[in-house]
Amino acid sequence: MAVMKFGGTSIGTAPAMKRAMEIVAAEKNRDVPLVVLSACSGITNKLIRIAEKAGESCLEEAMALSGEVREHHHDLVDFLINNDTRRKSLLEKVDAYVAELDVLIKGVDIVGELTARSFDTFCSFGELLSTTIFSEAMQEAGYEAVWLDIREVMITDDNFSAARPLESLCETNVKKAVKPLLEEGKVVITQGFIGSTKDGKTTTLGRGGSDFTAALLGAWLPSNEIQIWTDVDGVMTCDPRIIPDARSIRVMTFTEAAELSYLGAKVLHPDTIAPAVKQNIPVFVLNSLHPEAKGTVITNNPVTLEGMSYGGLVKSIAVKKGQCIINFRSNRMLGRHGFMAKIFEVFARTGVSVEMISTSEVSVSLTVNESVQLEELLAELRKMGDVEIEPNVATISVVGDNLRTSKGVAGRIFSAMKDVNIRMISQGASEINVGLVVEGDDVSKAVQSLHHEFFSGNETSGIFETPANKR
Template sequence: MRVMKFGGTSVGSGDAIRQVVSILSAAHRPDAPVIAVVSAMSGITNLLLEAAADAAQGRLIETSDVRHRLLDRHLVAAAELIRDAGLRQDVATSMAALTDQCLRLIESVQVLGDLSPRVTDWISSFGERMSSRLIAGILRDHGTPAEAVDADQVIITDGVFGGASPLFEQTREAAAARLRPLLEKGILPVVTGFFGADVNGVTTTLGRGGSDFSAAIIGSALDAEEIIIWTDVNGVMTANPKLVPEARTIPAVSFAEATEMAYFGANVIHPRTMQLPAERGIPIWIRNTFEPEHPGTRIGPEPVENGVVKAITAIPGLSVITVEGAGLLTVAGVTARVFTAVAGAGVNVFMISQASSQNSLSFVVRSSDAATARRVLEAEFELDLLRARLLRVWEDPDVAIVAVVGAGMRGTPGVAGRVFQTLGAEGINIVAIAQGSSELNISCAIAASEVARAVPALHRAFGLGEQPA
């Protein structure tokens, strides 16, 4: 059994959905069943969240316009791809009912003037609910038995709205109970991505981009042979092709390498996707919906040695926060206090750097979180700042992290030197440096304006545009 996940661009239009249906119909056989996991049509989730936010702010919501924008794209695709009139009407009726339910929720937000995390998750799940019914209907029309399945019947979570985590044993039971009977009957389940439900049945989302994670959860819960993430690129690339036109597809990477790449800006896969399949040794493939003949990238449990460095990644939109002062060494538990305060404010830290003199401690956060980080640290160290044991807490804005990733760096001398020499030759100043103890990556914070020069230069320095021998 295989799990195949299709993202928003893969289900974003009639032509794209036709390709998805072709892939699923060819893959699903009685002796090789498939479970599909689908995202919302591209742009639909943003539409729902924007409408809900406007309603909460008391701005006039033109319900008919939202209904039109939400429903019409699905109805156009259904009209284009479902030939049987009765089946087409059934699908249209189902999607219209979902649209009306969603709009009633948005209207209640407008009446109350309040948009809670719980309601946000519920509203944002409707794009996936609609796309699953659309694709299941098209599959049936094209001769493949299929049934839409809402993931709140399958994925049981801890109830954290906006970023839930699965309760794995409960999910194993729920997934087996809901999906295995369908597979045994030769039916292809089309499961909604992005969300699940807590133990009380309340809808919770897994975070934006969480459909990849959904596929990993379901595949792991049912001990799938493999998980295939169908997207709009030919796999994991050696760099962002928008920055490096000569970037190429990497044939295979380890789970650890893929996790590093995803965390440090490779948007082709959600960072949380690797954990459960890695624990169970289930390979993940990244393949292109629009070029299905391309083999893509295999992410697997074993390290793959083909070069010292696999990829150069970058995360823009960051700031460096520095806690500085000659008396830093005398401030009790300063590191613990810094990160306890920052974590308590819900700020994610991407990278940490500390001088051996311990006169300063720097860490990198999203620019949108920088003001919060500074505020909580100034509050935490208010007395130390007044007594001059700390000099200041300050922000270096408009930075980016550039990461050099590869398992081959472990134990290989000279990699860091080549990184710094390359950036130095380009006249690029390094704001902060960090290397993980796993030696899978070397990360540098640089000015965001330098990323367009830094990434291609490092890509050339490590010969990543060359096909491996």
Template sequence: MLNPQNTSAAAAAPVVNPDAFIVAKFGGTSVADFTAMSRCADIILADPNIKLIVVSASSGVTNLLVDIAKTSDIGLRLAHYSGIERITYNVLRQLQQQHLVGAAIEQLLLELKTLLQFEREFSDAEKDLLLSFGERLSSVLFAQVLAERGAAVSSFDVRRVMRTDSRFGKAEPQIEAIAGLTVQYLLPLLKQQLIVTQGFIGADGSGQTTTLGRGGSDYSAAILGEAVGARVVQIWTDVVGIFTTDPRLTSAARCIPEISFDEAAEMATFGAKVLHPATLIPAMRQNIPVFVGSSREPEAGGTWISKQVDTKPSYRAIALRKAQTLITVKSPAMLHAAGFLARVFDILSRHQISVDLVTTSEISVALTLDDAPGSAFSHSIEPALAELKTFSEVTVEQDLSLIAVIGNHLHSTRGVTGSLFQALEKINMRLICHGASRHNLCFLVEDKEAATVVKELHQALF
């Protein structure tokens, strides 16, 4: 059976509302080409409970759109556009009734090509409009793949219901507005047919296209799942569930059959690539189970994420996040003084810099920041550091990796901490954070040592 609720490899499916339906999200590799889309169609048609399908852009398309957005050279833009055209037409040519969607695809490509011929840099709003074309193209194509398999299906523009603010590039969904618009425009359609829609994109109150940030398709699916009262949200990707650590780091990594919302949220926050960090927030609000599986191997089962789990091991997984920066702010004025930390965090907040880990001593505070591409760090850190230096000594260390051991009651279970620190005794750590959460212990190491540390730690704990 292709239904993950019936696979022996997965943990038993959580109890859900039998009258509700399933929201299934398919990532970029799952809709990369016609063959991949056909595999996803098999999954959908094998389970009549799947009604709402959310898709990413076909693999490679968003990267090409990002490349277009980065340059004002029309020649380079057109070269990247040719790559998008090639990926799109490779699918279109293999459709039996390509004439039914050919005009829609041609119109989208024409709009895209017209947009990229502005001989200037794009505004933030134009960049979001530009990036939306990947999902808009793949959703039209995938709906036709399903239609040719006999499904009653149509493509739906998610911007009609995915209301956001106007923070282009990383828009914030407006949950109450989305719920109302979904009842008005989307739910009536779902009673009659399958609906294929787009992840990652939305629209503000003025109708301008927005995006939720890279990886936002998972988040979109969870938000829509909340809005329609889904029984389950499925995330179909290119890996068989969530692993005890990145399988590329050690062959000993294994799939986790079940994991709690809290544990999965820690993993996503601290670097696990399978889930977007915000994905679980809507699911947690409404207690909607999330299933993660591979569209290439749906029969292999996957990972169930839910509020209640049968097993709560001390150690569940190890997550790794590279490109971390450690900032140490030191000032004798901090000694026995009130308000010093508030001043530091006020500066970082005003520059929209998010802090992950914090440790303090009598006269200094150490903070870790994520230096990932596209983060606020890249363009906000210099002015923030300049402000901090007006009243303190500031040290910046880069090329660090954050390693997080995820588990249960790590702060209070007798013997667990001791065995963990024994496994860490030979590791040269720059910073360690323990006790703030019952689900993780985090520390920093040099980037060049990170992979080896994860492999050895996994061997010791699992």
């Protein structure tokens, strides 16, 4: 059996949802799928705005946005459902969810406070609506599809908006409630992103939670494979918005994929990798707009990886914009043990996460997210030494297995960057990543030069053209 996760863009419109149904139907002919859906594209953001407007007592705006949510899903039903009786019944289900949403809006408006618990409830409606319509459409198309409320299975802690599953309990629930349906040959349609506490309060797993849900369900079943359906042809050599001719990577290791996701690649959520690694389940990243494309398979299976060695060359280039550099300098660092620990105690105490670090005997440079509130952090650091801030920078990470031990690769990286001012360099613990920091205005030039260096020749053809990821 396979777990198939469809992101918001893959089901965001009626034609897209119909295309996703066809993909599921084709998979049903090969294996019995468990289908995990996100909310339709744009709906979660709209629900967040509704929640915020309700909390600000902007009742009229919130209700107008709720009407837009209703209209979007009515349009899906009208396009996908032909049977009048089924269409009427499904529209009533949609209206019932929107009525619940409206009640929540009015309740928050009256109280004048948006709690974390209420916020998660607002956000849950997107997945509940998309899966309800999808399952009904599958049934009308003649498939034995079953709608499953994931909140009955995905039991989490009460850390609202970033809840974590109680894994042993969830695994038991999956084997009792989900696996028997799949073994009976039924297509199970359920939600990503949401869960519930033991006492039934709706929670969310945070952004990217649908990928996480799919991977967890795949591990708990366990499934033969996890398919992540998105709107690009797999994991790319670079962000196609920066490099229009970026290429799809045919196969990569779990380590490479995890590194890329932490370094800014948008295809996979970092937590997606862990459950798959645990069970060594291959993860396929596929394009719902072009389902015939082979996409990317992420695996540690030596048979699949056989013949795909690339001599330590780069697999992908990840970019993370919106960063700033904090340069700290103090002569007290020289030869003094424990001083670095004190610096990082300040970061821990103020809740600021470090992205990249480079050190010398008397100075340390770090990158952090530019949107983070830094006043308290900087005030504390200035008590210990001199501090300088460099805003509007970006980290560029060159990723590939065993990169650190491959001769000549570093030389090629820096040769390609000869016309770009590099503000920081970091290479150390990770064997598969060389990190650079450049000024924001230089990102496009830097990435284009690196991509041309490593992906324009014939030497990398095996990475992308060897048919090693046939499913």
